[in-house]
Amino acid sequence: MQWLSLSSPFNLQLSLECGQFFQWYPNEKGYIIQTGQKIFYLQQKNHTLQLKAIAGSVDEEFLCHFLRLDDDLSEIFNDWKQDPFVTSLFNRYQGLRLFRQDPWECLVSFVCSSASNIPRITSNLQTLSQNFGTEIRKDGQIYHILPTLDQLRRAPLEELYASGIGFRARYLYQITRILSEDKPVEALCNLSYDHSRFYLTQLPGIGDKIAECILLFSLGHLEAFPADTWIKKVLNRFYRSSPGTSSEKISAWAKERFGRNAGYAQQYLYHYARQQL
DNA sequence: CTCCAGGAACGAC
DNA sequence: GTCGTTCCTGGA
Numbered sequence: 001m002q003w004l005s006l007s008s009p010f011n012l013q014l015s016l017e018c019g020q021f022f023q024w025y026p027n028e029k030g031y032i033i034q035t036g037q038k039i040f041y042l043q044q045k046n047h048t049l050q051l052k053a054i055a056g057s058v059d060e061e062f063l064c065h066f067l068r069l070d071d072d073l074s075e076i077f078n079d080w081k082q083d084p085f086v087t088s089l090f091n092r093y094q095g096l097r098l099f100r101q102d103p104w105e106c107l108v109s110f111v112c113s114s115a116s117n118i119p120r121i122t123s124n125l126q127t128l129s130q131n132f133g134t135e136i137r138k139d140g141q142i143y144h145i146l147p148t149l150d151q152l153r154r155a156p157l158e159e160l161y162a163s164g165i166g167f168r169a170r171y172l173y174q175i176t177r178i179l180s181e182d183k184p185v186e187a188l189c190n191l192s193y194d195h196s197r198f199y200l201t202q203l204p205g206i207g208d209k210i211a212e213c214i215l216l217f218s219l220g221h222l223e224a225f226p227a228d229t230w231i232k233k234v235l236n237r238f239y240r241s242s243p244g245t246s247s248e249k250i251s252a253w254a255k256e257r258f259g260r261n262a263g264y265a266q267q268y269l270y271h272y273a274r275q276q277l
Numbered sequence: 278c279t280c281c282a283g284g285a286a287c288g289a290c
Numbered sequence: 291g292t293c294g295t296t297c298c299t300g301g302a
Contacts, residue, residue, distance in 0.1 A: 114291035115290090167290035171292080207292045228291080244285075247291085 004049045011095030012044040018271050022122045055136050068097050076261045089268040103185040106218035110210045127163045171205025193221045208248040216263040225254035225262040230273035
């Protein structure tokens, strides 16, 4: 167990529960969080984080990276000081940060997210982990890691369906036939936004919206702007956007309107929409 | 007036 | 949400 002091605004609960990441669950006064081969407990007390590694090495450097504690929120939102609405959300949801997720896990998560909801997505990932992932026993507890590409590829289509992910099973199955250790999702890490987007969109089950999610949440393209039904509602109401506009067009508009960190504006707008609309 | 790219509309998954 | 299909429209 160790304590880390935060030097910048951060709200663990807000960032964890806002719908960008699904591998967590409440535990005691904090949360158990899983990503990659790491499992750890995290609790926030004002300006400090209490950390307890359960599996894998979890140090301050990793946390800083994963939680994007290095993002200067006030500098980012300074670009939108002319926008009273976004500015009010910045003050209202202080410490809401984007995470820097693992690309493969992010892909699996969001392919499962189409036409679904947060509780179900969380449950789907747990089932996939139990059915095809590595089991880890620690202190009398059993944990299951989300299956790697290689592990998921060994899963028969029928068993994928049996994991409760419905029609998304076929997408995941097809994706495991396309991706390989030689060309994994991680290979998109250093490519441009456009290039990665094109490639992702090429994969079955990944359209404009989900591609933006992966670009933003795991590939570090902060200009990405996932446009789902909630975002459409807010933009419709506060930015006079036309009701039937496609996700692709909205993302393009937002990139123009909010610039290189549009994804941060998206996260705050999204949270507002889910909370108030 | 035909051809066709491209976007809205639907239903299925 | 994504995808395949149908339908419709404006430009060549």
